Amino acid sequence: METRVRFAPSPTGALHIGGGHTALFNWLWARHTKGKFILRIEDTDRERSTQEYEETIMSGMRWLGLEWDEGPDRGGAFGPYRQSERLSMYRENAEKLVAEGKAYRDGEAIVFRVLPGVELSFDDVVYGRIETTSDGLRDRESGDLKDIVLIKSDGMPTYNYAVVIDDHFMEITHVIRGEDHISNTPKQLLLYGAFGWAPPFFAHLPMILGRDKKKLSKRHGATSVYEYRDMGYMPDSVFNFLANLGWSAGEDANGASREIFTRDEAAGFFELSRVTRKAAVFDPDKLNYISQEHLKRLDPVVRLDLIKPFWREAGLPVERHDNAYLADALTLMGGRGQTARELAGFSDYYVSFEPVKGRWNADEISDELRAGLKEFFSALLSEPEWSAEKLEARARAWVEAKGAKMKDYAMTLRFALTGMKVSPGIFEVSELLGRDEVRRRLEFYEFVPRL
């Protein structure tokens, strides 16, 4: 039997971390089993649902690389895929239960009659056996069994009812969703039973907590998937990070845990039965680490495409340089930068001298050091072969001859070229910037006479 799973967001907000996590696990299971991933829009809350939110959720999913096989935008044999377009199905099926005496009318509403003692236990793929009966549906205060509204007086189905109709008719095999829905599952099982339908498998996903072990919320920082994009995280990194929440990809052949992986690798390794029950902690340091690892592994050309928008956003004249030079600059940055935004900031001086001037004004250079620096820089600029190796050799020979400290001189060169205290090897940076640009920067600080 082909696996069919669904992500069923309500379009009442952007795609949040929790929703992205649920969508991702559904996607993983569909891809792992070569089944189908369905997007269903649960827009029965007419006041809070908007077309705009539906679109942001879809573009958030696309950004994460979670393409679906059936959905409101692409159709499929089990549509429509928006609940607001399925109202006649909800009504027809509720009418059947009324005809069978299992539900009754209450004004305009249709209500399901809950009988005592109905067995509603199930084996959750993640949480294991959950034992309960319809007696668990009693009202806490009065102790009476509470009937379940199927269709509200405004004609809209309730969540617990619509989800059963849809999961049944869309032939969903596995319902993978947040553990906050475990408590809804018995009600849904009751309805499956009333219709005489076999329920799907249920796999509830652990909650995501902040580092303070409280439910993830705005207080913990960015909650929408798009905020992470804007901070400079790559989709592959966010995907990898979310996949590691409540699941781990096991170990490789050498016994090392597989922490960094691609989408396709994750789909290969994924096992629903290995999802943990323990709440997962959203650790921003972990995200940064994963992000840095993905950045390092990027092909230089792809990395350049990723960084350019952040340089442009900072007003840097990206178009003035050729791609080979800029890609070399990023390669020289080695593994520096945890996000695209950070790497772009750390490497701005390759694109323009302007940010360097803004960061450093040579104020702390004493007159005495300045005299030495002038000689030092003139010696460097007169090096006939402009390579990192030759420049370094010449610098070493010069400081040795003068009995000076390399640190003072190399550090000043670093500040004059980058405006920063840390950078890749400053002679490598000098080589890449080129003799003319290095001269221009040293002239600006009056370390060498203007030509």
Ligand code: GLU
């Ligand atoms: N619309 C529901 C939600 O967003 C779907 C829950 C489910 O997957 O059954 O929570």
